[in-house]
Amino acid sequence: MRRVTIKDIARIAGVSYATVSRALSGSNEISEQTRKRILEICEQEGYRANVLARSLICRQTRVLGLIIPDVTNPFYSELSLGIETYARKLGYNVMLCNSQPDGSATEELFEFLVGHQVDGIILASSRNEARGWVTKYFRTVPTVLLGDSLAEDDEGEVNAVSIDNRAGGRIAAEYLHSLGHQKVLYLGLRPGSLTHQLRFRGFCSAMEQFGGQPEVLENHEEASSIAAGYTLGKQAFARGFDGTAIFAATDSIALGVLQAADEFGLSVPNDLSLLGFDNIIYSSLPKITLSTIDQRKQMLAEAAVSLLLDVIENPARDEYTRRLIKPALVERQSCKRV
């Protein structure tokens, strides 16, 4: 399928192809007449500029790369829609890539995106390795991390945007404490996830401060899926869970726990309170009505894009920004006063 090029248009219009280029680029060193005529011909012939050829010269593609673990995860799909929408509004397009839940395709995808000359990359990841990936590539291509960068408070050499997970954990603890829960299980901590660790740390420190006793049940899967939550939930109930509340590492995990509880004849919130994290849309479903901590995905999305564009436009920018967004409690009906 041979496509019509700028030369074809030039030939038809009887002008040089530089003129056509000018007509298209909105240059002002061209008469309105010829511009109109050329534009009409383009329309007629169905001309579409070859963006690749253009990028070759302009040294920018106006496309951003976005790497997420898995679109199927509603947290990431909502995030990616927010990012795509906002980027498009600012004149950028995004190439969405799934790195697999375990992140195994991440480096390959970086290479791929660099090869495609994207202007910048957003890496959305909650993994420990995330920071390493960013530092490996950020000298080659402007990159921002959408996730936690470091456990300690010292800033690393990465530009990052994330929710304040420590604060999120604290909010959870305060909420459960306010309902009188003392013995609470934190279910689904993934050791490979810095995000989860921060969340857990914030949760524990507040809980202990209140004299509560946090327990943990780790998730050794690579993803916080409903299935993982289900397995872990069954495990907890089978060995005789004797606390009053469960704080799930994510909403998906909570959904799985709910399923397990159902099978064990445990009613939420009557026999057991359940609190999630993320506020995915399915948490608001009837009969689910999961109380949770909201991640403010829209804000995260816009912050990440803004930061990335800032990095792209100021290549000499010799500072690193780390934006932390405050999470918020969403109270529904899965938690009850003990």
Next chain:
Amino acid sequence: MRRVTIKDIARIAGVSYATVSRALSGSNEISEQTRKRILEICEQEGYRANVLARSLICRQTRVLGLIIPDVTNPFYSELSLGIETYARKLGYNVMLCNSQPDGSATEELFEFLVGHQVDGIILASSRNEARGWVTKYFRTVPTVLLGDSLAEDDEGEVNAVSIDNRAGGRIAAEYLHSLGHQKVLYLGLRPGSLTHQLRFRGFCSAMEQFGGQPEVLENHEEASSIAAGYTLGKQAFARGFDGTAIFAATDSIALGVLQAADEFGLSVPNDLSLLGFDNIIYSSLPKITLSTIDQRKQMLAEAAVSLLLDVIENPARDEYTRRLIKPALVERQSCKRV
């Protein structure tokens, strides 16, 4: 950020850049020695071929465009993951684009993708306009429709893959009939969706054959969202629904209906049977356990990619293929014998 090019490598290696090109392309008209040496230098310097420049010459980019209404819809996110995974396995990358639930961005996205020289496009849409979009562009770029192409059985000039929606409707009717339901409401038919019409037609013809009485409640929103299902459900219950079962146009609609039923104190399946369509992952949630018709997304995804690649590789292909995939009933706990 200046990136290292083939010329830099050539200079360092002390060869012409044609030689470097050969080393990289796996050509056999080059000695193993120099190839190895060059490859090492590339590695050292962190050389990444500029895919754009390459595509300019090779006239193929190995990227496929995928247009879906909205990633946030789990049906489409599952589909898109399937498509991306399968395409990547075959050496293709995909550019995912959201056309908005109302499809308003579709034409713009076609133009965008054509400008980016994608090798082909998959348009996933259930709208009436879908066929028109495809016929408008398929001469410019190989395109396959993932959705229904025509109401009538005559083949149009489009290559298409879809579930057999008429059969899906029939299966639904047979199932509800087998449980003794006579008065059934088809809830959520979108007039703008060919898919829904086929589904409804199959449903009605079977239902009538059984002597049942199908009713309809149309959805005039642009998307089959949970919210739309909720509104429609409330509407149905408010005006006094007196049937025994509801067949929802999609699972998301069904989820909304469930919420409305909950508010009206109606228990599913005790007071009312509810059947969905799609089999999104959230239908299997505890306490939701929605019976539904499975769309076989994996199969759809692979069929669409295969067909598209076939069209790409055989440009002179003078036939149109339409693949219909059989849907399957997934029985859970939302339907009961009357």
Next chain:
DNA sequence: CTGTTAGCGCCTTCAA
């Protein structure tokens, strides 16, 4: 205001 020319980074004949 318009045309000419020289590349962007890469691949591919054609010579050597």
Next chain:
DNA sequence: TTGAAGGCGCTAACAG
């Protein structure tokens, strides 16, 4: 086996 040269579609000086 290697190098030189032309060109993919387009933009950007520089002339005219």
